[in-house]
Amino acid sequence: MGLFKKNKPDSNNVGSLKIFFTTDLHGSEIAFRKFLNAALMTKSDVLIIGGDLAGKALVPIIDIGQGKFKVQDKIVGREGLEEIIKNFKATGIYYTIVDEKGYNELNENQKVLEEEFKRAIIGRLEEWSKIAQEKLKNTNLIIYTNLGNDDPLYMFDVIKQSERLVKCEGDVVNLNGYEMITFGYVNPTPWNTPREMKEEEIYTTLKTMVSKIDKPEKTIFNLHAPPYGTNLDNAPLLDNTLKPVVRNGEIVMTHVGSTAIRKIMEEVQPLIGIHGHIHESRAFDKVGKTTVINPGSEYNIGILHAAYIVLENDKVKLHQFVIG
Incomplete structure (x- = not known):
């Protein structure tokens, strides 16, 4: 990859790390461009997209x-x-x-429709790769890019060929002394999306990934699904026809996150969890000592939702939402 290195962020401050994180862009080019512009404005060291790049x-x-x-x-x-x-x-x-x-x-x-959809998905992602290359050309920055539950696996082939988009799922990535593990599958949904797993499979997979971590207390959990029972996983309760349940004129909300992710976070207590998946549940919370964040998504109206995070001295010094 020439001058770009997967394990070294563009930072001179050892022990300090500025992260710019977004997720659930779902094909919105304007949200992607805003992500790059905001990351440069904040002088972030690490750029992360947490999944669901494909449009619908x-x-x-x-x-x-x-x-x-x-x-x-x-x-x-x-x-x-x-x-x-x-x-x-x-x-x-x-x-x-x-x-x-x-x-x-x-x-x-x-079959013709599916092939045309595939061509469109690949084409848009290739365009994003070129946009990132142009926007970031005067930096050493790369974008750690994960797939979410709505993303077909062939998108990884495009990411692997990119100079700026970097596949990180399944790897332990060293970010200036902070380790990051990445996982894009989610617990089962009513829509049977491409990347779903049973809770027990999620737990087993994450347990294996965690076994490769040296210092859990300095770890970033980049997991597309949010932990169950937090401010990050509130979504409308659906009836048998997949329509929101309404009571007394208000939509009934329920928790839809992953119990397996909640369990592994309670056991490991990583430094921070960055999540997405539930667009309407922009929030931060705590699972034990672990700070967890979901920036939410309004990709369909071209608005960027992101999180700016500063890690320093093995602690979360700052986290704030960026919307625009």
Whole structure:
């Protein structure tokens, strides 16, 4: 990787570490750009994306000829199309430009649709890699990049080929004396997403990862799912049709985090846990002595949610949310 090193942050302060963390960007290019800009403004040593980079929707754009395009029942010219594409990228929506025949294939052939979705996901992530390379070109900074439960595994192939995005799941990464373990799978959800595990499997996997840590009290747990029963894992209670339960005019909330992650954190008591997954549950809390943080997400309206964290003398000196 040339001058970029996986185990050495861009910092001259031994024992001090400035972390800029975000998660659940779900394809939003504007949120990704804001993340890079804010990380540079805060002069952070380490940049981390905690998972769920992939977007959730693919919109076909039909080329109807003569410089006209049909987008969701709206006819636009090339200038109008450029504005729509800009908005799609900002809010995490993928798009594909097809003719009428291609549109029919997407509707009628599930395999064709899946391949087009894959192409769009890979293409957007490759664009982000180029954006990061340009934005960070005058620094030694890299971005420790994890996949979340919504991310297909082939995204790791793009990350491995990037100069600035670095795969960290499954490794113990040394960050200026602080160790970090990373894990992107979550406990089962109602949506059966690509990367889910039973709680007992999560616990066994994390137990193995923890066995490779030298100093648990100096460890960063970069785990996509939040620990169960904290301020970080509040989400709407769903009924059998997956609609939020409403009582007395208010949505009923419930805890949906991982009991296995809660258990391993109580046993190990790492220095800090950085999490995501539950977009509406931006918060910090404590699990025993461990500070845990979920910056939340509003990727769909192009707003960055992140956390700026300063570790110093084996303690969490500062943590604050960054929103913009």
